[in-house]
Amino acid sequence: MALERSDVEKIAHLARLQIREDEIPGYTGTLSNILALVDQLQAVDTDGVEPMSHPLDAVQRLRADDVTEPDQRENLQSVAPAVENGLFLVPKVIE
Amino acid sequence: MFDKTLAELAGGLAAGDFSSVELTRSYLDRIKAEDPAYNSYITVTEEQALAQARAADELRAAGQAQVFTGLPVAHKDIFCTQGVRTSCASRILDNFIAPYDATLIRKFNDAGAVMLGKTNMDEFAMGSSNESSFYGPSRNPWDVERVPGGSSGGSAAAVAARLAPAATGTDTGGSIRQPAALCGITGLKPTYGRVSRYGMIAFASSLDQAGPMARSAEDCALMLGVMAGFDPLDSTSVEREVPDYSLTLNDSLEGLRIGLPKEYFSADLNPAIAEQVQHAVREFEKLGASVKEISLPNTGLAVPAYYIIAPAEASSNLSRFDGVRYGYRCEDPKDLEDLYKRSRGEGFGDEVKRRIMVGTYALSAGYYDAYYRKAQQVRRLIQQDFICALADVDVIMGPTTPQPAFRLGEKTSDPVQMYMEDIYTLALNLAGLPGMSIPCGQSNGLPVGLQIIGDYFSEAKLLNVAHRFQQATDWHKQAPASVKG
Numbered sequence: 001m002a003l004e005r006s007d008v009e010k011i012a013h014l015a016r017l018q019i020r021e022d023e024i025p026g027y028t029g030t031l032s033n034i035l036a037l038v039d040q041l042q043a044v045d046t047d048g049v050e051p052m053s054h055p056l057d058a059v060q061r062l063r064a065d066d067v068t069e070p071d072q073r074e075n076l077q078s079v080a081p082a083v084e085n086g087l088f089l090v091p092k093v094i095e
Numbered sequence: 096m097f098d099k100t101l102a103e104l105a106g107g108l109a110a111g112d113f114s115s116v117e118l119t120r121s122y123l124d125r126i127k128a129e130d131p132a133y134n135s136y137i138t139v140t141e142e143q144a145l146a147q148a149r150a151a152d153e154l155r156a157a158g159q160a161q162v163f164t165g166l167p168v169a170h171k172d173i174f175c176t177q178g179v180r181t182s183c184a185s186r187i188l189d190n191f192i193a194p195y196d197a198t199l200i201r202k203f204n205d206a207g208a209v210m211l212g213k214t215n216m217d218e219f220a221m222g223s224s225n226e227s228s229f230y231g232p233s234r235n236p237w238d239v240e241r242v243p244g245g246s247s248g249g250s251a252a253a254v255a256a257r258l259a260p261a262a263t264g265t266d267t268g269g270s271i272r273q274p275a276a277l278c279g280i281t282g283l284k285p286t287y288g289r290v291s292r293y294g295m296i297a298f299a300s301s302l303d304q305a306g307p308m309a310r311s312a313e314d315c316a317l318m319l320g321v322m323a324g325f326d327p328l329d330s331t332s333v334e335r336e337v338p339d340y341s342l343t344l345n346d347s348l349e350g351l352r353i354g355l356p357k358e359y360f361s362a363d364l365n366p367a368i369a370e371q372v373q374h375a376v377r378e379f380e381k382l383g384a385s386v387k388e389i390s391l392p393n394t395g396l397a398v399p400a401y402y403i404i405a406p407a408e409a410s411s412n413l414s415r416f417d418g419v420r421y422g423y424r425c426e427d428p429k430d431l432e433d434l435y436k437r438s439r440g441e442g443f444g445d446e447v448k449r450r451i452m453v454g455t456y457a458l459s460a461g462y463y464d465a466y467y468r469k470a471q472q473v474r475r476l477i478q479q480d481f482i483c484a485l486a487d488v489d490v491i492m493g494p495t496t497p498q499p500a501f502r503l504g505e506k507t508s509d510p511v512q513m514y515m516e517d518i519y520t521l522a523l524n525l526a527g528l529p530g531m532s533i534p535c536g537q538s539n540g541l542p543v544g545l546q547i548i549g550d551y552f553s554e555a556k557l558l559n560v561a562h563r564f565q566q567a568t569d570w571h572k573q574a575p576a577s578v579k580g
Binding site: 007008011012014015016017018019020027030031033034035037038039040041042044046049050051052053054055056058060061063072075076078079080081082088090091092093 | 190191192193194195286287288301327330331333395396398399400402403410414417418419420421422423424428429430431432433434435436437439440441443448449451452453455456457459465466468469470471472473474475476478509510511514525526527528551
């Protein structure tokens with residue numbers, strides 16, 4: 001199906017992606033082409049076919065409910081853009 | 096030295112012909128001199144490599160060497176390497192120094208391997224040409240005006256250019272097999288779940304799988320032996336014993352049943368490739384195999400099903416790149432939403448954004464059943480095709496790609512045209528089956544790949560089949576003219 005400019009703006013917002021004004025026509029065209037490609041599936045008869053989410057139809061393995069992870073906060077936060085007192089810093093969320 | 100396979104280098108180290116430090120040093124020197132032409136590495140880890148090589152030589156001196164001790168390899172820049180930048184070829188991870196090792200990296204370290212560096216790739220493994228890399232495209236050593244394929248294009252180019260004896264790759268829709276074919280090397284995509292994905296940056300979780308890329312099946316067997324195995328840190332990792340892949344390489348192919356899917360030899364296929372593949376199949380007949388035509392009737396649905404499932408899972412996986420916990424953050428965000436949108440908008444490249452948007456659309460309210468669920472149903476039809484076919488034959492053979500390496504820029508303007516490049520490789524990932532690509536000929540001086548597909552967990556059989564072919568032929572020994580000497 002062909003997308004409109006407003007569809008692309010809405011999708012970009014849902015995906016939390018900033019798309020520049022001048023890029024929107026390009027994305028509208030290429031995304032429409034991709035959707036036309038995948039729309040071929042609509043013609044396939046899949047009545048009664050069980051959806052396949054895992055190649056081996058495996059079930060989720062569970063582990064024992066034991067404490068196994070050491071505290072790695074400093075190590076993991078060493079790559080964060082901004083931290084303070086062990087917390088990730090973001091712009092003010094609550095006025 | 097650079098024309099030696101991993102197996103030969105292992106022999107040389109064991110015999111004391113050279114040390115791991117000498118071997119590593121010579122590869123590092125060669126990378127420095129030659130890689131500007133190919134851009135196959137994003138990061139060369141010289142200091143770490145030499146430290147690992149020294150440690151390997153000490154182990155050997157102490158009589159504690161294993162098969163892999165001191166052998167240099169390169170890793171796709173999708174695997175987290177503690178203390179070393181792990182970029183996934185994206186601006187959004189350009190500053191990311193991984194705080195831990197992927198299980199695969201740990202296994203190579205434990206085996207005594209030396210990491211030469213991190214190889215170039217399509218951004219987040221999304222692409223078939225390496226042109227979506229933030230660090231610029233890698234180039235095909237057979238013709239630097241052509242692409243090495245993707246997404247593991249840097250790994251393939253590095254091995255083909257003799258800038259690493261072997262490398263790791265990942266394959267979500269053909270990303271090991273297609274570049275292996277285009278660069279004239281041997282690559283194996285294992286069964287889904289065979290190799291741990293822990294610390295391998297996720298693209299499409301129900302499809303992703305890591306595997307070896309090397310100059311021969313024998314070397315891939317050595318590599319897979321290090322990589323494969325159960326890992327409690329990856330919930331999709333399979334608890335199943337790892338065979339010694341080297342032990343069965345020489346088994347006879349007498350009575351091997353080969354199936355050729357008629358859908359893989361349609362009008363889309365370049366006639367020169369069809370001819371080389373048929374020629375290879377006749378070689379297998381000489382080795383005692385029987386050949387019959389088979390049908391995989393839903394082959395044509397693999398591309399559309401894949402381009403719903405992979406982007407849907409990618410849009411979910413890539414939501415973690417938010418500019419808060421690691422990676423790129425935009426300048427002066429005015430509020431949290433601005434921080435998310437600009438960090439992601441500025442951090443991701445075009446193709447990644449396109450796939451995130453396709454996936455977001457397919458999963459958005461009201462569309463889930465029509466797209467994702469429908470694609471998962473078609474996925475089962477594709478799997479059933481393979482299961483039916485593999486009841487009658489031991490392996491399936493066909494082309495890896497519809498044409499040899501194409502020119503840089505040739506397909507970048509039309510993503511759909513680029514997607515068709517993976518027409519013969521995607522179905523395997525949807526089914527979760529293992530597959531290989533081995534060099535089987537040339538067309539106008541460019542390598543042609545033969546794809547070999549087997550049943551679940553038949554990696555040992557695939558390696559055996561490929562190895563026997565490589566004992567009888569020398570396509571895998573051909574080197575690009577530019578890298579001889």
